[in-house]
Amino acid sequence: MAAPGRFPGDENVSNEIRVKASSLREMHDTTGERTWNFEKFISHGSSGFTMKLKYADGKNSTSFVGKWGITDKEDAKIAKEIETLTLLRGGDNIQQLFRAPGSTANFNAPHIRGTALFSEWIGNGIIRDFVSRRDTWKHPLPNRMLWKFFFCLCKMVAVMAWPASGGRRGRILPQGGGLPPMSGIIHGDFNIQNVMIGDFGDQEHSTIPMLKLIDFGRFQETDDSDYAVKRNLYDIACIMLHLIGVFPTNTPGMIEAIYQDGKKVVRSRGKDLDGQNPMYNEYKSWILNLDPDLRGLLASCMAVRQDQKPDFVWLAGQVEYYYRNKKASDYTSYQWKDNESDEALRRISKRLILRIEPSGPWA
Ligand SMILES: Nc1ncnc2c1ncn2[C@@H]1O[C@H](COP(=O)(O)OP(=O)(O)O)[C@@H](O)[C@H]1O
Ligand SMILES: [Mg+2]
Incomplete structure (x- = not known):
């Protein structure tokens, strides 16, 4: 007391x-x-x-x-x-x-x-602390967990783009009818200290809990909805980089990015996702374990030029599709393939999120 x-x-x-x-x-x-x-x-x-x-x-x-x-x-x-x-x-x-x-x-x-x-109350801490527990574990996060988190982060962007109808009932885009015009809302402090891990739940959230965005103290509304959504997208891509194990670089470089009309090499702050920077030698195998679809989409979200950032509606469709359809069997040639099954995801979540240590050897 x-x-x-x-x-x-x-x-x-x-x-x-x-x-x-x-x-x-x-x-x-x-x-x-x-x-x-x-x-x-x-x-x-x-x-x-x-x-x-x-x-x-x-x-x-x-x-x-x-x-x-x-x-x-x-x-x-x-x-x-x-x-x-x-x-x-x-x-x-x-x-x-x-x-x-x-x-x-x-x-x-x-x-x-x-x-x-x-x-x-959001019970499972901030992403920053989760990332440091991953460092202690010494494995990259499973791709299927990264897709789930990317999906949650895109839903946050969608709620800000369409405050009354986006990011609801398990979908990124507003449902029913055409898309309403996008707002110019920017969170403004969208980072690993302001994204928290929520509770486990049924169905979609039984293996990996959902993420929750907090702290709207720097929230702004601009007149430029395209700029706003791309700014939020850049911020979520930075959070994804932290989850992957690299930092957004201050010296952008050329990397292959994925767009609606195909792949393009662009200047991007997600450059280090290519695993070439010697600074990440120790983590190279983590970066090489990354799903190339995820790498390409993040590289485009972090493109330096505004007109080389992807269209959010298209991106949301990609992320939702991959999150729902990527299976453990898509990763059988990957070094950390054993971490991709539902069972492994449950075990890893339990240890890294609920901090329950396994009784026997694991992963
Ligand atoms: N709803 C919540 N549930 C649990 N912890 C929270 C919640 N909101 C905030 N926190 C904790 O408090 C910290 C500070 O809250 P935040 O709203 O981000 O304020 P600040 O403006 O001080 O950054 C967060 O980083 C998080 O650790
Ligand atoms: Mg905060």
């Missing part, structure tokens, strides 16, 4: 944040509100601090998250985030505003003064 007035995890936060959190708890405690409580600090960053909270009304109990600012500027950012999450509500891979079990309204704590963002 933390000492009175303190919270677990508060040794990592500033005194200012500690004081603010204590005052929130004091306001909370004096009202006699008992359906939820503060649990611990999760983090503090550019737009305030985040705490894990616990909801328990006697019948249901669940974790959720609260984010508060310290300055007026941070409060304004958080208010903007709430607006954005309201706009993007329902996107499969977007963090959802918290609703108490059985309620159809967003959770609210009117007895605590000030701006607060309450959202669902």
Whole structure:
């Protein structure tokens, strides 16, 4: 138990944040509100601090998250985030505003003064930490896992492109009728610290959980929808590179990329996906284990010239098709072929995501 007035995890936060959190708890405690409580600090960053909270009304109990600012500027950012999450509500891979079990309204704590963002708890950490566990494992991630993650990331881009209808019910593109015009929305901070791993579920998510995009504090809306979607696409390609084990390069080079009308060699920041950079000698076999379809699509998303980045609608179709249709048997000639079966994917997810160590040898 933390000492009175303190919270677990508060040794990592500033005194200012500690004081603010204590005052929130004091306001909370004096009202006699008992359906939820503060649990611990999760983090503090550019737009305030985040705490894990616990909801328990006697019948249901669940974790959720609260984010508060310290300055007026941070409060304004958080208010903007709430607006954005309201706009993007329902996107499969977007963090959802918290609703108490059985309620159809967003959770609210009117007895605590000030701006607060309450959202669902996402239980399996950020991509950055997942990638460092992969490094300890010393294997490249299976291609079929990479396709699944690319699919989730494309759904995030689709929700931003079509806030009311994209990235829903397991599909990237809006369903039914023609495609609505695309928005000019840019996440603006789309990186491995703001993409989290959600829970396992049934069917599609039983072997590999879905990813969830958080932290809309740098969200922007531009007039140029083509630029916006390509900017988000570039960001997700960078995340894919981290998952693969290479970094986006600052010195773009020529690499073969895949387009609707065939393959083309273009200047791209995904250049190091070709495995030629001696900096990656140690990981060369990982890069060579990569599905060339995935390599070619990522190389095009990272093309330097705007007109050499792929059309998102076409790309989404490719990613969805490959995610659904690539089988373990497509990888029998690959070095890490044994990691591609459903069974292996389940085992690898368990170890790298749930952090459950196998009892015997594995992979
Ligand atoms: N819904 C959530 N569930 C679990 N952890 C979360 C959630 N939201 C944020 N976090 C954790 O808190 C960190 C900071 O939250 P974030 O919204 O990204 O704020 P910041 O503006 O400080 O980057 C994240 O990197 C993640 O580790
Ligand atoms: Mg963040």
